Amino acid sequence: MTSVYIAIACGILAVIYGAITSGQLLKLSAGNERMQDIASAIQEGAKAYLGRQYTTIAVVGVIVAVVVAVTLSLTSAVGFVIGAVLSGVAGYIGMNISVRANVRTAEAARGSLQGGLTAAFRSGAVTGMLVAGLGLLAIAVFFWYLVEVAGYAPDARIIVEALTALAFGASLISIFARLGGGIFTKAADVGADLVGKVEAGIPEDDPRNPAVIADNVGDNVGDCAGMAADLFETYVVTLGVTMISIALLVQASSEELLRLMALPLIIGGVCIVTSIIGTYFVRLGRGESIMGALYKGFWASALLSIPAIYVATRYTLGDLDRTIGGAGFLDAAGDELTTSFDEIGETAPGVTGVSSASVDSFTGMDLFWCMLIGLAVTALIIWITEYYTGTKYRPVKSIARASETGHGTNVIQGLAISLEATALPTLVIVVAVVAAYQLAGIIGIAFAATSMLALAGMVVALDAYGPVTDNAGGIAEMAGLPDEVRHKTDALDAVGNTTKAVTKGYAIGSAGLAALVLFGAYTTDLDEYFPDLTVDFSLSNPYVIVGLLLGALLPYLFGAFGMTAVGRAAGAVVEEVREQFRLNPGIMEGTSRPNYGRTVDLVTRAAIKEMIVPSLLPVLSPIAVYFIITAVAGQANGFAALGAMLLGVIVSGLFVALSMTSGGGAWDNAKKYIEDGNYGGKGSEAHKAAVTGDTVGDPYKDTAGPAVNPMIKITNIVALLLLAALAGGQG
C-alpha cells in the first residue's frame, strides 16, 4: 500500500505545482487596458460556454449515474460521479488558466520570445500537471478507499466494476467536452475566416469581425478544456484498465496482486515528478528554436523517467527477476476448460480460442522492458507527427507546393498526406504490441500503455501551450500591438500546430494499445459472468465480421456528424456576422464596436445542440448491437458481435483519427509555410489555396479526428458495463 501512498503524494504534488505555477503566472503583467478588455471578453465567453456545456452534460450525467446505481451498484455510481466531476474539473481549470495566460503571453512577448514562450508553456504545464495529477488522485484514492477502508480484496468484483465506472464517468464527460468544444472552436474559426478573410477582406483576428472573440473563446474551450478532458479520460482509462486486467488475469496471492495493481499508480506518480522537472528544461537555445526548447523539456522528462520507472518497479515488486503469477484469461477464472469443437453451442464453458493469448508468467524486469517500449512509442509518435506536420519536412512542403496549382491540388495533396500519415504510427503500434506481448502477454501491453500515459503531464503541457499562443496572437492583433509582437506569437503558434497534432496521435496511439487490453477485460468478464456460454470470437464467425464492420462504421458516422455540425454552425456564424455588418455599417468603418457576445452566444447554442446526438452514438450503439444480434442469432453471437465491434471501432478509428489529425496539422502548417514567404507568400494565389486547405483541415483535426479517441474508449467501457449489468450487478 506504500506505493499507493507515494502515488497519492505525487498526485498532490502535481496539484501544488499547478497552484504555485498559476500564482507565478498571474503575477505577470496583463498588459494595457485594451488588452485586458479583450482578454476579459474572451474569459466571459469561455466561462459562459463551459457553464452551459457542463450544465447540459450534467443532465445526461445524472441520468446515467442513476442508471449505473440501479443496474450496478452505489459504489459504481460513486466511481462514475468521481470520474465525471474530475474530468470536468480538469477541463475547467485548464480553460481558466489558459484565458489568463493568453494576455500575459502577449504582454511577455513584447519583451522577448523567451518571455512569451515561458508564459505560454507555464500555462500549458499547469493544465498538464492537473490532468495527470487529478487523474492519478481519482484512481489512487478511490482504490485506496475500496481496499484499505472498505476492506475489499484487490481483485474483488466490486473493485473492477467501480474502476470501470470511474473510467466511464471520465469518458462520458470527455466525449461531450471534446466534441462540443471541437464544434465550438471550429465553427467560430471557419465562420470567422469565411466572413472576415474571404468576404469582407479583413485580416484574421481583426477586431471589426464580430466572430473574432468567439474564435478566441473556441481555442480555450476546444483546444484547451476539451483536450484536457480527453486526456484526463485517456489517463484514467489506461491506468484503470491496466489495474482491472491485473485483477482479472493474473493468478497470484492477494498481496502480490495488490503490489502489481499499485505499480501503474506509482509509475504515474514518479512520472509526474519527472514531468515537473522536465518543465524547467524548456528554454530557448542559441538557435532560438522553439520546437527545440519544447523538446528539451520532453526529452528531460522521458530520459529521467527511465531510472524513475526502474526504481519504482524495483521498490514495488522487489526482486525484478522473480516470476510473477500466471496470467491467462481462463486460468484467472479458475476453470478447468476442455472444450470440444463439436460441442460448440452446447454447455462447454469458456470463451473459444482465447487461451493462446495468455502468457503464463512474467518477471518485474519484463514489465520494466514493456514500460520502456511505451516510452519509445511516445517518442516515436512525437517524431513521426513532427515529420508529417512540421514545416521543415517533405509532407508539409508538398502541400505548399501543390497550392501553386490551385485549391483543388492543395486539397488532393493534403488528403494524400493524411492517408499516408497513418502508416508509420500503425507500424510503431504493431511492433510495440508484438514486443510487449512477447515479453509479458496482455499485461505487458497494458504496462506499455501505462508508461505512455505516465508522460501525459508533459505531453498535455506541450499541447495546452498551443491555444494560449494562438489567443496571444489574437489579442496582440486586436489590441494593435506592434507587428513584431505578432511575429513572435505567430512563431510560437506554428509550433503549437505540431504539438497539438502530437497529443492527438499520442492519445489515439495509446488507445491502440489499450484496445487489446480492454478486449481482454471484456472476454474475461464474459467468461466470469456467463461461465456456461460459449462465445466464438474467431474471425470465421460471421457475427464477428458483422461486429467488426459495425464497429468500423462508428468513426465514419461520427466523423460525418462532426464535420456536418461544423459546416452548419459555421454557416450560422456567417449569416450572423453578415447581419451585424448590415445592421451596423459603423462596424466596418471602425467607428462602432461589434456585438461580440451575440456571436459567442450563437456558437454556444449551436455547439451544444450539435454535440448531443453524435456523443450518444458510441454509448447506445454497443447496446443496440448486442440486443439486435442476440435477438437474431442468440446471446453467444450477440456477445461475439459486441466484442468484435470493440475491435472494429479501434481498427477503423485509429486510421480515421490519425489521418484527420495529421492531415489537418499539415494543411495548417502548409499555410504558415507559405505565409513565411514561400511560393509567393501572403496574398498570393498559392496562399489562397492554402487557406482553403487550412479551412478543410480545421474540423478534421480539431473536431472529428480528436473526438474519435474518447469515442473508442466509451464504446469499450459501455460494453464492459453492459456485461456487468446483464449479469445483475454486484455489491
Place this chain on the structure above:
Amino acid sequence: MTSVYIAIACGILAVIYGAITSGQLLKLSAGNERMQDIASAIQEGAKAYLGRQYTTIAVVGVIVAVVVAVTLSLTSAVGFVIGAVLSGVAGYIGMNISVRANVRTAEAARGSLQGGLTAAFRSGAVTGMLVAGLGLLAIAVFFWYLVEVAGYAPDARIIVEALTALAFGASLISIFARLGGGIFTKAADVGADLVGKVEAGIPEDDPRNPAVIADNVGDNVGDCAGMAADLFETYVVTLGVTMISIALLVQASSEELLRLMALPLIIGGVCIVTSIIGTYFVRLGRGESIMGALYKGFWASALLSIPAIYVATRYTLGDLDRTIGGAGFLDAAGDELTTSFDEIGETAPGVTGVSSASVDSFTGMDLFWCMLIGLAVTALIIWITEYYTGTKYRPVKSIARASETGHGTNVIQGLAISLEATALPTLVIVVAVVAAYQLAGIIGIAFAATSMLALAGMVVALDAYGPVTDNAGGIAEMAGLPDEVRHKTDALDAVGNTTKAVTKGYAIGSAGLAALVLFGAYTTDLDEYFPDLTVDFSLSNPYVIVGLLLGALLPYLFGAFGMTAVGRAAGAVVEEVREQFRLNPGIMEGTSRPNYGRTVDLVTRAAIKEMIVPSLLPVLSPIAVYFIITAVAGQANGFAALGAMLLGVIVSGLFVALSMTSGGGAWDNAKKYIEDGNYGGKGSEAHKAAVTGDTVGDPYKDTAGPAVNPMIKITNIVALLLLAALAGGQG
C-alpha cells in the same frame, strides 16, 4: 454437366450479342470530318496507352506465371494466364467500342436525346455483356476441361488451385489496369482543368487546350477499360470462390458436388440472358428522365432474373426442398476434432474456434433465397448510391449549398457526405451477411455474392455508358457543334456520374460478401494443408489484431499512393501545357493546333510509371506479413496474422472505397447542379468552389477509391496461393 454446357452457351450468346450490337453501332454515322478527326486522335491515344500498359503488365505477368508454374503447377499457371489474358481482352474490347461510340453518340445527339442515349448505352451494353460473357466462359470452359477432359473430381485439390490461379490472373491485371487507367484519366482531367479552366480561362474541352485529347483518352482507358478489367476480375473471383468454397466446405457425393458447383455458372448464364433482354427496356419515357430509362433496363433484368434463377436452380439441383450435404470447415476436412484449450500450441489439429461458423446443411430453396438477397443488395446499393450522388437529393444539394460560402466549406461538406455515405451500404451488407448465413451458412453468403455479380452485364452496361457520353460532350465541344448538342450530352453525362458511382459501390459491396467466403476458403485450406498446426483466429490473439491493423493500413497507403500519383502527374501535365502555350502562342489565338500527342505521351509515361509500386503493395504485403510474423512468433501466428490481414483489408477497404467513390460522385454532381443554374450557376463564386470540390473528388472516385476493390481481392488470393505454395503445390 448439362448446366455447365448451358452456362457456356450463355457465355457465347453474350459474345454474339456484343458482336451484333457492335455492328449496329458502327453502322451509325460518325459525324462530320472534324468530329472524325477528333475521334481518331482519341482512338490513337487510347490504343497507344493500352498497348504500353499491357506490355508493361505482360512483363510482370510472365514473371508471375513462371512463379506460379514452379511453386504450384502447370495447370495453375495456365489458369493464371487465361484469367490475365481475358481480363486484358475485356478491357481492350471495351475501350475499342467506347472510342467508336463516343463520336456516334455526339452525332446521334444532334438528332435526339433518345438517339444519343441509345448509342451510348448500346456501347456500354457491349462492354457489359463481354465482361460477363468472357468471365463466365473463362471459368466454365476451364472447369469443364478439368472435370470432363482431364477427369479430375470436382473437389480435387488441383481444381481449387487452378480456379484460384485463374482468379489471380484476372485480379493482377485488373489492379494494374484500374490503377494505371485511373491515374491516366485523372492526371489528364485534373491537369487539363487546372491549366485550362483555371489558368488560361478557357472552357472545358476547348480544342486550344493541349491536354484536352488526353482528358478524353483518359475516359476510355480509365473509366472504360480499367473498369471493365476490374469488373471482369470481380466476376471471376466471386463465381470462382463460390465454386471453391463448395468444393472445400460441402460434404456430399461427387455428383452432388458437381451439380452445386455448376449452379453459380448456370446462374451467371441465365442472368446474362435476362441482362440482354433488359438492355432493350432502356428507353426514355414521357418525362424524358434519363436515369428512369436506365432504371427500366436494370429493373427488367433484376425482376426477370428472379424466375430465371428459380428455374435454373430447380433444373440444376432437382427437388428444392431436399437437404444438401453438410457444410462445415472442419467436417469437410474429415477430421474428428477435439481440442482442449490447455493443449493449444501442441498437436491438436484443426483451426481453433471455427466450427460454429458452419451450417450443417441447406436446401436448394435456401440457396434460392440467398440469391434473392444478393439481388436485393444490388438494388439497394444502386438506390443508396443514387441518393448520395444524385442531384435530386439532400447530399448533393448540401454540397452545392456549402459552395456558396467558399471552397473550404464545399470540401468540408463533401468530406462529411463521403464519410456518411458508408453507413447505409454497410448496414445493407451486414443484414445480407446475417440473413444469408442464417439460411445456408458460408455457402449461402457465397451464393448471395454470386447472384449480385450475375447482374454484372447490366451494371457494367450502365457504367460503361458514362465515359462514352463524357467523350461525346468533349467531341461536340471541340467540333463546335451547336450548344443544344452539348446540353444533351451534358444531361446524359450527369447521369453517368451516378451510374459510375453505382458500379463502384456494387463491386466493393460484393467484395464485402466475398471476403467472408474467401476467409472461409483460407481457413479450410490451412486446415487441409497444415493439419497439425493449430491456428488461433480469435480476436484475443494479439497477432490477429496485428493482422487486422496491417490489413486495415493497406487501403490507406494504397489511397495515398494513388492520390499522390495523380497530383504529381497532373502537375507534369500543367507544366507541359504551359510550355506548349509559351513555345507556340498561336495555340491560344486559335491559329495553330496544339501538339495533343505529346501530352498524351507524357500522361502515358507518367501513369505507367506511377502504377507499378502501388499495384505490387497488395501482392507483396501478405507474403511479407506471413514471413515476418512467422519469424517472430512462429508459423501458427504467422498464419493467424495473415488471415486477419485479409479481413482487415476489407473492414477498412470497404469504408475507404465507399467514402471515396460516393463522395467523389457527389462533388461532381454538386458542380453540375450549380451549372444547372442553382446558387448562381456557371461562373459564380459558388461554381468556382464546386469546381474545386470536383477536382478533389476526381482522384477520390476514379483512381484511389475503385482500385481498392481489386486490391482487396488480390490480397486474399495471394494468401490462398501462398498457402498452396508453402504446402509444396499439387499436381
